[in-house]
Amino acid sequence: MSSVFRASTRLRSAARLPAARALSTTAGMRAAEKPYFPDEPTAPSVSGTIPGPKNQAAAAELDEVFDVRSLNMLTDYNQSVGNYIADLDGNKLLDVYAQIASIPVGYNNPHLKKVAASPEMASALINRPALGNFPSSEWGHILKTGALRAAPKGLDQVFTAMAGSDANETAYKAAFMYYRQLQRGGPEVEFTEEELLSTMKNQSPGSPQLSILSFKSAFHGRLFGSLSTTRSKAIHKLDIPAFDWPQAPFPQLKYPLEDHVQENAAEEQRCLAEVERLIKEFHNPVAAVIVEPIQSEGGDNHASPAFFQGLRDITKRTKVLFIVDEVQTGVGATGKFWAHDHWNLTSPPDMVTFSKKAQTAGYYFGNPALRPNKPYRQFNTWMGDPARALVYRGIIEEVERLGLVENTRITGDYLYGGLARLAEKYPQHFQNLRGKNQGTFIAWDTPKRDQFVAKAKSFGVNIGGSGPSAIRLRPMLVFQKHHADILLEKIEQIVQVL
Amino acid sequence: MSSVFRASTRLRSAARLPAARALSTTAGMRAAEKPYFPDEPTAPSVSGTIPGPKNQAAAAELDEVFDVRSLNMLTDYNQSVGNYIADLDGNKLLDVYAQIASIPVGYNNPHLKKVAASPEMASALINRPALGNFPSSEWGHILKTGALRAAPKGLDQVFTAMAGSDANETAYKAAFMYYRQLQRGGPEVEFTEEELLSTMKNQSPGSPQLSILSFKSAFHGRLFGSLSTTRSKAIHKLDIPAFDWPQAPFPQLKYPLEDHVQENAAEEQRCLAEVERLIKEFHNPVAAVIVEPIQSEGGDNHASPAFFQGLRDITKRTKVLFIVDEVQTGVGATGKFWAHDHWNLTSPPDMVTFSKKAQTAGYYFGNPALRPNKPYRQFNTWMGDPARALVYRGIIEEVERLGLVENTRITGDYLYGGLARLAEKYPQHFQNLRGKNQGTFIAWDTPKRDQFVAKAKSFGVNIGGSGPSAIRLRPMLVFQKHHADILLEKIEQIVQVL
Numbered sequence: 002m003s004s005v006f007r008a009s010t011r012l013r014s015a016a017r018l019p020a021a022r023a024l025s026t027t028a029g030m031r032a033a034e035k036p037y038f039p040d041e042p043t044a045p046s047v048s049g050t051i052p053g054p055k056n057q058a059a060a061a062e063l064d065e066v067f068d069v070r071s072l073n074m075l076t077d078y079n080q081s082v083g084n085y086i087a088d089l090d091g092n093k094l095l096d097v098y099a100q101i102a103s104i105p106v107g108y109n110n111p112h113l114k115k116v117a118a119s120p121e122m123a124s125a126l127i128n129r130p131a132l133g134n135f136p137s138s139e140w141g142h143i144l145k146t147g148a149l150r151a152a153p154k155g156l157d158q159v160f161t162a163m164a165g166s167d168a169n170e171t172a173y174k175a176a177f178m179y180y181r182q183l184q185r186g187g188p189e190v191e192f193t194e195e196e197l198l199s200t201m202k203n204q205s206p207g208s209p210q211l212s213i214l215s216f217k218s219a220f221h222g223r224l225f226g227s228l229s230t231t232r233s234k235a236i237h238k239l240d241i242p243a244f245d246w247p248q249a250p251f252p253q254l255k256y257p258l259e260d261h262v263q264e265n266a267a268e269e270q271r272c273l274a275e276v277e278r279l280i281k282e283f284h285n286p287v288a289a290v291i292v293e294p295i296q297s298e299g300g301d302n303h304a305s306p307a308f309f310q311g312l313r314d315i316t317k318r319t320k321v322l323f324i325v326d327e328v329q330t331g332v333g334a335t336g337k338f339w340a341h342d343h344w345n346l347t348s349p350p351d352m353v354t355f356s357k358k359a360q361t362a363g364y365y366f367g368n369p370a371l372r373p374n375k376p377y378r379q380f381n382t383w384m385g386d387p388a389r390a391l392v393y394r395g396i397i398e399e400v401e402r403l404g405l406v407e408n409t410r411i412t413g414d415y416l417y418g419g420l421a422r423l424a425e426k427y428p429q430h431f432q433n434l435r436g437k438n439q440g441t442f443i444a445w446d447t448p449k450r451d452q453f454v455a456k457a458k459s460f461g462v463n464i465g466g467s468g469p470s471a472i473r474l475r476p477m478l479v480f481q482k483h484h485a486d487i488l489l490e491k492i493e494q495i496v497q498v499l
Numbered sequence: 500m501s502s503v504f505r506a507s508t509r510l511r512s513a514a515r516l517p518a519a520r521a522l523s524t525t526a527g528m529r530a531a532e533k534p535y536f537p538d539e540p541t542a543p544s545v546s547g548t549i550p551g552p553k554n555q556a557a558a559a560e561l562d563e564v565f566d567v568r569s570l571n572m573l574t575d576y577n578q579s580v581g582n583y584i585a586d587l588d589g590n591k592l593l594d595v596y597a598q599i600a601s602i603p604v605g606y607n608n609p610h611l612k613k614v615a616a617s618p619e620m621a622s623a624l625i626n627r628p629a630l631g632n633f634p635s636s637e638w639g640h641i642l643k644t645g646a647l648r649a650a651p652k653g654l655d656q657v658f659t660a661m662a663g664s665d666a667n668e669t670a671y672k673a674a675f676m677y678y679r680q681l682q683r684g685g686p687e688v689e690f691t692e693e694e695l696l697s698t699m700k701n702q703s704p705g706s707p708q709l710s711i712l713s714f715k716s717a718f719h720g721r722l723f724g725s726l727s728t729t730r731s732k733a734i735h736k737l738d739i740p741a742f743d744w745p746q747a748p749f750p751q752l753k754y755p756l757e758d759h760v761q762e763n764a765a766e767e768q769r770c771l772a773e774v775e776r777l778i779k780e781f782h783n784p785v786a787a788v789i790v791e792p793i794q795s796e797g798g799d800n801h802a803s804p805a806f807f808q809g810l811r812d813i814t815k816r817t818k819v820l821f822i823v824d825e826v827q828t829g830v831g832a833t834g835k836f837w838a839h840d841h842w843n844l845t846s847p848p849d850m851v852t853f854s855k856k857a858q859t860a861g862y863y864f865g866n867p868a869l870r871p872n873k874p875y876r877q878f879n880t881w882m883g884d885p886a887r888a889l890v891y892r893g894i895i896e897e898v899e900r901l902g903l904v905e906n907t908r909i910t911g912d913y914l915y916g917g918l919a920r921l922a923e924k925y926p927q928h929f930q931n932l933r934g935k936n937q938g939t940f941i942a943w944d945t946p947k948r949d950q951f952v953a954k955a956k957s958f959g960v961n962i963g964g965s966g967p968s969a970i971r972l973r974p975m976l977v978f979q980k981h982h983a984d985i986l987l988e989k990i991e992q993i994v995q996v997l
Contacts, residue, residue, distance in 0.1 A: 066655065071632055076633045076635055114625060129858055134572075141564065208736060227723075232699055239676075240707060241676075242742060375568075376566070388886060
């Protein structure tokens with residue numbers, strides 16, 4: 002109970018990797034009370050309408066060269082601090098969207114400033130290596146003291162990538178190569194002439210018609226392989242060719258959970274049965290199942306630990322790989338470093354992908370057979386970015402130093418309690434409140450979602466939605482009780498004017 | 500004739516983008532003689548065998564957590580300078596491979612050091628934005644003074660990405676959306692209910708069975724869409740599902756070019772006819788043709804400007820898009836900033852993709868209709884990395900300040916002349932010498948290619964191969980005549996011991 006990395010360091014040899022520094026729960030408690038950013042604004046400040054005149058003028062100028070139709074605000078990062086984001090007109094908003102859930106330790110974090118100013122960073126920026134060929138002599142050390150220090154338990158290897166999409170796609174590639182290796186009878190079995198020739202024509206057996214199973218409403222990225230597993234919204238997928246891969250239903254739980262225990266358990270069993278049926282019957286054989294611990298873009302859809310243990314059991318039994326996509330849930334947001342730590346799995350996932358709050362990306366794995374049987378099968382020029390790997394290490398250090406996973410757990414419980422009270426008071430605005438005991442990874446449905454999100458800015462809050470009708474909270478890990486108090490107050494003010 | 504960006508700035512309004520600083524040809528000439536890096540070693544130095552003991556020990560340690568089977572050397576970037584790469588045992592090699600053609604202005608370039616130490620860089624590193632939603636107020640300025648300052652002529656827009664693979668894949672996505680929009684009858688035509696429903700199942704018509712046409716031996720990346728257009732080596736493709744997309748033959752020219760003029764022209768016509776036939780007849784309609792100006796991974800295969808003009812004509816006539824993949828050829832290596840500047844096309848490509856020497860990635864385009872008709876169709880969380888965009892800007896500044904495109908043209912001509920003399924002296928070791936008037940983008944075939952590359956290290960040269968039997972030269976843009984002299988001397992020494 003003494004370390005923020007307890008779950009992830011339990012299986013790791015102390016001789017091989019530095020042990021996570023022990024932090025007492027008191028440190029976490031204290032951290033939850035004392036402000037991490039003493040120079041943060043004490044409250045949001047908004048003057049005039051948003052977007053203001055400077056923002057509008059700058060957006061028109063940017064539009065000459067860069068599509069701005071998805072623009073939220075032109076941001077003044079020099080004036081942004083901690084949990085507060087500043088726009089070009091001087092407005093300062095409490096940010097509980099955090100760059101689509103990807104800023105972990107606050108704007109202009111002082112520790113990351115030091116990381117950015119380090120000689121190592123300068124070298125990583127200006128002498129960018131092809132990591133598979135010419136890693137710096139420090140690369141192993143950076144991984145061991147960074148990404149791997151926080152690795153999910155049981156997974157002590159990493160393949161580094163650039164962002165969530167290619168993290169997932171390289172994991173899929175590893176899965177396909179592994180699947181075919183099992184079929185062939187082992188890593189020593191050579192490729193046939195037919196395979197070598199057919200793959201150059203994109204044809205089977207060299208380019209086999211295998212598949213990845215994902216879930217309805219899932220989001221796993223937007224490149225061609227990852228998009229074929231994304232099932233969130235039509236606008237993400239339209240007009241783009243896709244692989245003929247299967248989708249299983251994701252449990253649609255009823256809230257409050259305690260009032261629908263048996264019904265929800267039955268729903269999860271129904272979905273698991275369908276997963277097993279698809280693995281056994283789908284015409285393009287399934288090499289791996291990928292799932293998000295909480296479907297994020299798809300609407301903050303949760304399932305129970307029993308459901309995920311069920312997935313682990315089915316994938317073990319059917320010999321397909323189990324990939325957990327922690328791109329949005331990872332790095333502390335759910336009150337554990339990895340969301341799948343909540344599940345107490347009997348054996349770890351085969352691969353866990355990460356990005357966003359890690360500020361770099363890749364997949365963790367443990368089974369050495371997931372390294373392809375020959376070099377250059379899983380390879381590209383850069384294979385990630387050591388500059389961003391250094392940032393991830395700095396984030397891990399900051400998470401550890403400040404006890405930010407515990408802070409997020411404590412603040413999340415506090416925030417959830419406040420939202421539950423608002424839901425009682427304004428039931429029409431708070432439906433299916435979810436994310437209890439999941440840190441600050443909290444959401445609810447509301448019929449006036451888009452108005453809520455738009456209106457929030459004038460109240461000084463930057464907030465996002467997910468799925469068709471959810472408000473999703475994605476504050477940073479430095480979000481504390483006093484921020485929660487402000488957020489709750491603002492949310493109440495917003496629903497009162499809707 | 501006065502600017503290094505002559506070709507690319509010709510079409511740009513001076514009022515809108517800063518004009519490239521005029522540099523006299525004299526500056527380029529002078530630069531080719533005076534060393535850019537006065538503190539560079541004057542020659543390679545190697546002691547003992549490579550890999551040395553420190554390298555071997557560190558590789559074994561790295562292998563615990565990171566696949567090292569593609570390792571070339573553990574690099575000491577602190578000791579690397581200019582064109583010289585240092586390994587962990589203190590060896591200093593003349594580097595004409597340059598991180599798989601991706602380092603442009605020398606290791607530890609002083610100007611890039613300043614860029615790395617700038618407050619803008621620190622902010623980009625620690626306050627990483629979701630660029631589509633929350634770009635910094637400086638983002639437009641960074642693009643206009645950076646990536647777009649060197650944009651190919653006629654292409655004044657950019658979509659930013661992370662690396663070559665996703666640069667190509669997002670270009671493919673833009674092509675598919677554009678193609679379907681033409682079919683529908685314009686940007687205002689709404690998606691049908693059938694499209695909206697079928698795409699959620701990865702089925703046509705919402706997920707249409709369209710294709711991208713690429714060429715035999717092409718390399719366009721290794722994610723699922725880009726890998727479906729890559730046709731370089733089976734090891735890149737085996738076991739990975741691929742789209743049923745067409746490949747056309749790429750001209751196989753005979754050397755010396757001046758002795759096979761008619762034969763080569765006929766070969767190019769044959770390939771063009773096949774492109775046109777595939778566009779008209781392939782069962783999955785072709786939305787775009789993608790081509791490298793020089794097939795790089797595939798073996799340094801060249802074609803004439805007439806061939807590329809032919810491609811432009813066919814794609815215009817058949818209303819498919821023409822994408823030029825300048826990931827490896829772009830940013831000066833061929834003696835022009837963009838290799839396709841050699842072609843004098845009658846109209847520019849529809850999209851040009853870049854990565855590698857740009858140290859960031861994306862695609863340029865000019866036609867506003869290539870912005871999808873609705874927001875969020877071409878979108879992801881990060882959409883590139885402003886830290887790397889700042890590095891690209893610094894590279895462009897350095898290219899301009901030092902006249903590096905011209906230097907590369909001049910040095911390349913000099914180097915090619917030296918290699919032609921070696922080819923006369925050792926014809927068995929130099930076959931199909933190619934890359935004349937293509938800057939330092941030079942290659943030749945040799946029956947003992949792998950031995951040559953392996954042996955080169957002990958002579959103090961870091962060099963790479965491409966395709967089945969080519970040596971490819973990929974020096975940096977700061978490679979000068981005195982480096983060429985050393986390289987020629989070492990190459991002769993190597994072939995003498997093969």
